[in-house]
Amino acid sequence: MPLPTANRRILLIDDMPSIHEDFRKLLAPHAGRPAATAAASTLDDDEAWLFGDAPTRAAASTAPAVPLDADFELHSAHQGQEGLRCVHDALAADQPFAMAFVDMRMPPGWDGVQTIQALWQADPQLQVVICTAYTDHSWAQVMQQLQANDRLLVVKKPFDAIEVQQAARALVHKWSLARAANATREGLEQAVAERTQALRVHERAVEAALDPILITGPVEEGLTIRYANPAFHKVTGYTPDEVLGRHPRFLVGQETGQAGLHGLGRAIARGREGEALLRSYRRDGSLFWNQVRLAPVPDEHGQATHFVGILHDVTEARAQAQALAHQAQHDALTGLPNRVLLQDRLRHAIAQARREQTGLAVLWLDLDHFKDINDSLGHAVGDALLQGLAQRLQSAVRASDTVARLGGDEFVLLLPGIHRQGDAGTVARKVLAALSTPILAQGHALRASTSVGVALFPQDGHDPEQLLMHADIAMYRAKAEGRNTFQYFCGEMSQEAREREALTQELHQALERQEFELHYQPRWCLASGRMTGAEALLRWRHPHKGLISPAVFIPVAEETGLIVPIGQWVLQAACRQASLWRTQGGPDLPLSVAVNVSARQFRQHDLRRTVEQALAETGLPAHQLELEITESLMMQRHEVVADTLQALRARGVRLAIDDFGTGYASLSYLRDFPLDLLKIDRSFVQQLHERATDRAIVQAVQSLARAMALTVVAEGIETQAQLDMLRHLGCDQAQGFLLARPLPAPALADCWAQGPHPLLRGVTAAPPPGPT
Numbered sequence: 099m100p101l102p103t104a105n106r107r108i109l110l111i112d113d114m115p116s117i118h119e120d121f122r123k124l125l126a127p128h129a130g131r132p133a134a135t136a137a138a139s140t141l142d143d144d145e146a147w148l149f150g151d152a153p154t155r156a157a158a159s160t161a162p163a164v165p166l167d168a169d170f171e172l173h174s175a176h177q178g179q180e181g182l183r184c185v186h187d188a189l190a191a192d193q194p195f196a197m198a199f200v201d202m203r204m205p206p207g208w209d210g211v212q213t214i215q216a217l218w219q220a221d222p223q224l225q226v227v228i229c230t231a232y233t234d235h236s237w238a239q240v241m242q243q244l245q246a247n248d249r250l251l252v253v254k255k256p257f258d259a260i261e262v263q264q265a266a267r268a269l270v271h272k273w274s275l276a277r278a279a280n281a282t283r284e285g286l287e288q289a290v291a292e293r294t295q296a297l298r299v300h301e302r303a304v305e306a307a308l309d310p311i312l313i314t315g316p317v318e319e320g321l322t323i324r325y326a327n328p329a330f331h332k333v334t335g336y337t338p339d340e341v342l343g344r345h346p347r348f349l350v351g352q353e354t355g356q357a358g359l360h361g362l363g364r365a366i367a368r369g370r371e372g373e374a375l376l377r378s379y380r381r382d383g384s385l386f387w388n389q390v391r392l393a394p395v396p397d398e399h400g401q402a403t404h405f406v407g408i409l410h411d412v413t414e415a416r417a418q419a420q421a422l423a424h425q426a427q428h429d430a431l432t433g434l435p436n437r438v439l440l441q442d443r444l445r446h447a448i449a450q451a452r453r454e455q456t457g458l459a460v461l462w463l464d465l466d467h468f469k470d471i472n473d474s475l476g477h478a479v480g481d482a483l484l485q486g487l488a489q490r491l492q493s494a495v496r497a498s499d500t501v502a503r504l505g506g507d508e509f510v511l512l513l514p515g516i517h518r519q520g521d522a523g524t525v526a527r528k529v530l531a532a533l534s535t536p537i538l539a540q541g542h543a544l545r546a547s548t549s550v551g552v553a554l555f556p557q558d559g560h561d562p563e564q565l566l567m568h569a570d571i572a573m574y575r576a577k578a579e580g581r582n583t584f585q586y587f588c589g590e591m592s593q594e595a596r597e598r599e600a601l602t603q604e605l606h607q608a609l610e611r612q613e614f615e616l617h618y619q620p621r622w623c624l625a626s627g628r629m630t631g632a633e634a635l636l637r638w639r640h641p642h643k644g645l646i647s648p649a650v651f652i653p654v655a656e657e658t659g660l661i662v663p664i665g666q667w668v669l670q671a672a673c674r675q676a677s678l679w680r681t682q683g684g685p686d687l688p689l690s691v692a693v694n695v696s697a698r699q700f701r702q703h704d705l706r707r708t709v710e711q712a713l714a715e716t717g718l719p720a721h722q723l724e725l726e727i728t729e730s731l732m733m734q735r736h737e738v739v740a741d742t743l744q745a746l747r748a749r750g751v752r753l754a755i756d757d758f759g760t761g762y763a764s765l766s767y768l769r770d771f772p773l774d775l776l777k778i779d780r781s782f783v784q785q786l787h788e789r790a791t792d793r794a795i796v797q798a799v800q801s802l803a804r805a806m807a808l809t810v811v812a813e814g815i816e817t818q819a820q821l822d823m824l825r826h827l828g829c830d831q832a833q834g835f836l837l838a839r840p841l842p843a844p845a846l847a848d849c850w851a852q853g854p855h856p857l858l859r860g861v862t863a864a865p866p867p868g869p870t
């Protein structure tokens with residue numbers, strides 16, 4: 099530490115003014131003298147100037163003064179009290195005196211001893227010279243009273259100039275040294291205090307840390323534990339006493355071959371930091387995942403004297419991360435792999451198939467009529483069905499196969515190691531068979547038939563996207579083929595899929611551009627031969643392709659949901675037309691109009707409101723509107739369908755079952771639903787002559803309907819023979835190409851105007867024939 103700037107401030111306390119003069123000459127000879135004089139002075143001049151011829155000076159002159167390299171700064175006080183004030187003032191101004199010359203006898207004030215005691219009390223650093231010719235006390239007593247003789251010199255009068263100067267020089271220098279030593283000591287003390295506090299902070303941090311911390315000795319001493327913080331005990335269950343002196347490896351139990359341990363070992367050997375994830379064990383034997391960070395503590399030569407190990411129990415975080423990863427790759431409802439994981443597995447399976455020169459199959463499954471179940475029985479039942487289905491599928495295939503759910507009712511099976519196309523078909527059949535037994539879903543035994551599309555690697559695609567797309571396309575074909583079946587992908591299907599997509603786009607546009615129109619197929623009363631109503635049949639007047647049959651686009655409209663807005667339009671247009679006929683023909687033209695309503699319209703739309711709106715806007719009496727629904731609709735949740743039908747019926751709308759006899763529903767719906775008409779499907783009509791069973795069915799339907807006061811309409815009559823037979827069988831009404839094809843609205847009005855149908859004029863219905 100550098101010496102503080104030299105302090106040459108001296109305080110002289112003496113009651114004799116002449117003494118002050120003498121000291122000034124001796125210690126500050128240049129003060130008040132012109133610089134040139136001072137520079138030119140010689141030793142003799144100085145002596146003469148200093149001591150002159152005063153009595154005390156005569157004695158002093160015996161020891162001539164040495165020229166000073168610099169003046170001292172001399173301050174005067176003539177009494178002890180005054181001297182003390184000077185010391186106080188100097189300290190307050192942060193300009194302490196380095197030393198003081200104090201006269202021993204200064205009547206009437208304090209004597210030298212009292213003065214010095216007071217001065218030291220104010221400034222313990224002050225160096226003091228007692229100046230005296232004699233003393234009232236012995237020197238031993240003086241020294242004993244002052245008790246600090248290392249800061250005290252005695253100069254006896256008469257003064258020796260050299261002695262005074264040397265005392266001044268020496269004590270001023272001593273003051274500076276003492277001051278520097280003090281500063282150094284204080285600095286050191288402060289550094290030690292700060293360091294101690296810093297250590298306390300670090301120690302506290304280690305103690306308070308939530309993560310376990312271990313400190314070991316060096317490798318040479320076996321890397322044994324020297325310290326374990328409280329968190330170590332909390333996390334592992336081991337007390338410090340149980341671990342001190344042990345190698346930290348004991349935490350991994352028998353699992354000393356862990357890769358992480360090798361990594362840490364290398365870091366320790368190189369004296370570097372290391373990190374590893376270790377399977378570790380608590381005192382109670384339970385596993386915890388331990389993220390260890392190890393840091394050497396090097397000495398001044400870079401040698402590690404200790405290692406600090408910070409342990410982090412990541413068991414929970416790891417479990418959460420794993421759960422999240424699982425969640426990201428699995429379907430929450432069924433727990434099956436989702437699309438992300440499926441694609442990953444598919445990529446691996448393709449790579450493996452390539453390596454092993456084998457094949458694989460992708461089966462795309464879509465539940466038949468799942469939406470009906472979901473909407474009619476509720477989502478909880480739908481979910482339970484999907485869960486049951488997931489289990490069924492898993493047990494139908496091998497553990498090495500993947501069953502994934504892509505969402506909704508779409509599942510995919512990935513079958514690696516398929517060598518022949520037939521093998522995939524075998525699995526598809528197995529799956530269909532597995533689903534043939536009903537699945538119990540929240541108390542409902544549901545038969546979940548499915549349509550399956552099969553795509554094979556390598557022939558149907560080389561990457562996951564292509565294979566999935568082609569399996570999906572094949573599934574659509576399976577659906578088109580009547581569902582509950584499977585189809586292999588073939589090239590032409592891609593074309594079909596593209597066409598279906600294009601058709602969907604065009605249907606959207608058709609709705610916007612109002613390219614739809616309705617044709618009306620009349621229905622005739624077999625007894626009177628008069629037209630009773632007409633079935634509204636949708637047509638699409640395509641700007642380039644001409645008139646398109648609904649058979650082409652209705653299935654796509656149903657699939658895509660477009661049937662809902664299209665159906666709304668049909669209902670409006672049919673009611674408007676029937677109302678127009680009524681206006682034109684008056685009450686004499688009480689034609690009812692029949693509108694086909696698809697199951698999807700029931701599902702996705704508030705049909706009651708649509709019907710109500712159509713009737714209200716067109717003014718058509720409700721009893722002139724007939725809604726044709728299919729038997730499959732009856733399969734849906736009874737109460738919902740029944741409620742809607744009841745409400746419509748209560749409103750006066752008539753209800754007909756279309757294609758009667760082709761669905762799978764139980765006949766109980768005839769009892770449960772408020773029906774008005776049964777329309778016998780044309781498949782029974784067309785072979786009436788060839789098939790006695792069809793005749794029997796028609797006859798049975800007729801009897802049933804009569805018993806339930808329902809009107810029976812036979813549709814699809816193409817020949818006179820069919821007409822005759824139906825008349826014999828007692829049908830109420832007839833519809834078919836024989837009588838009239840679907841007609842544009844104006845043509846239908848003309849047809850009505852012609853009165854009873856020529857083929858039905860003057861004929862009365864014959865009694866039903868006997869059994870054949």
Ligand SMILES: Nc1nc2c(ncn2[C@@H]2O[C@H](COP(=O)(O)O[C@H]3[C@@H](O)[C@H](n4cnc5c(=O)[nH]c(N)nc54)O[C@@H]3COP(=O)(O)O)[C@@H](O)[C@H]2O)c(=O)[nH]1
Nearest residue numbers: 635636647648649652668694695696756814815816834835
């Ligand atoms: N949801 C809706 N479905 C509709 C609507 N309009 C029609 N459709 C359905 O489209 C299917 C095909 O209808 P279309 O081509 O109009 O055929 C109808 C008749 O033309 C046809 N028909 C009538 N008589 C005969 C016949 O003697 N021979 C014969 N081969 N075909 C005949 O039958 C169809 C009417 O059938 P159906 O509805 O079952 O009474 C068809 O399924 C329509 O339902 C619509 O607006 N919405």
